[in-house]
Amino acid sequence: MVSQGVSGGNSRVAAKRMKAKICLVGEQAVGKTSLIRRYVLDEFSDDYIATMGAKVTKKNVEIKHDSLGNVQVNLVIWDIMGDKGFRDLLREAYFQGAQGIMAVCDVTRKETLTDLRSWIEAVSRVSGRIPTQVLANKIDLTHEMQFSETDVKGISGFYESRYLLTSAKTGENVENAFIEMARAVVDKRVTPSSVWEKQFPAMTSQQPLKVARKV
Numbered sequence: 001m002v003s004q005g006v007s008g009g010n011s012r013v014a015a016k017r018m019k020a021k022i023c024l025v026g027e028q029a030v031g032k033t034s035l036i037r038r039y040v041l042d043e044f045s046d047d048y049i050a051t052m053g054a055k056v057t058k059k060n061v062e063i064k065h066d067s068l069g070n071v072q073v074n075l076v077i078w079d080i081m082g083d084k085g086f087r088d089l090l091r092e093a094y095f096q097g098a099q100g101i102m103a104v105c106d107v108t109r110k111e112t113l114t115d116l117r118s119w120i121e122a123v124s125r126v127s128g129r130i131p132t133q134v135l136a137n138k139i140d141l142t143h144e145m146q147f148s149e150t151d152v153k154g155i156s157g158f159y160e161s162r163y164l165l166t167s168a169k170t171g172e173n174v175e176n177a178f179i180e181m182a183r184a185v186v187d188k189r190v191t192p193s194s195v196w197e198k199q200f201p202a203m204t205s206q207q208p209l210k211v212a213r214k215v
Helices: 032-041 084-095 116-127 149-158 174-190 193-199
Strands: 003-007 012-025 054-065 069-080 100-106 132-137 162-165
Touching: 012 032, 012 084, 012 116, 012 174, 032 054, 032 069, 032 100, 032 132, 032 174, 054 174, 069 084, 069 174, 084 116, 100 116, 100 174, 116 149, 132 149, 132 174, 149 162, 162 174
Parallel strands: 012 069, 012 100, 100 132, 132 162
Antiparallel strands: 003 012, 054 069
């Protein structure tokens, strides 16, 4: 539901407001926490501290929407621990009510890309078909890349999702990623479900994805 703000007593409609729960998922050490920290605080640290359970961070972002005009989106960002066993145990608690998936992989570890399928589908089984975005992180480590942008396109295309190459260290495409996700959530909220489902049909994993090692 989209609410409208009213300015003072003159009944002038201000920016519309909505809240959106976004889940960052992916294997351990792919940079989920660093991406959130870069976006929310504009900070980065090379020190790795594993997330235990889930950590929730909030940030407001204003986007311009074709039909709604200015929309204030309160992003409620869930940083999910990258442990499959823990995920399967508590997925109902973590993924219930999610309105967007940001699936993060590490370009220096090819297995983190192929593992994204299980993460995306774990959220989808709880929350249904929702806007999804694939983030290939640590793009600053170009000489250590183990897969190509074509491989990223392959998995994002499989789920009819957007993708971005990001670097939490340099900030490349980090803000763009969260703004695009906020816009996708707004689009889904105002688009009739029958229309949205035709644009982004549900996908099922029948064939294994092949990821070529970059040489």
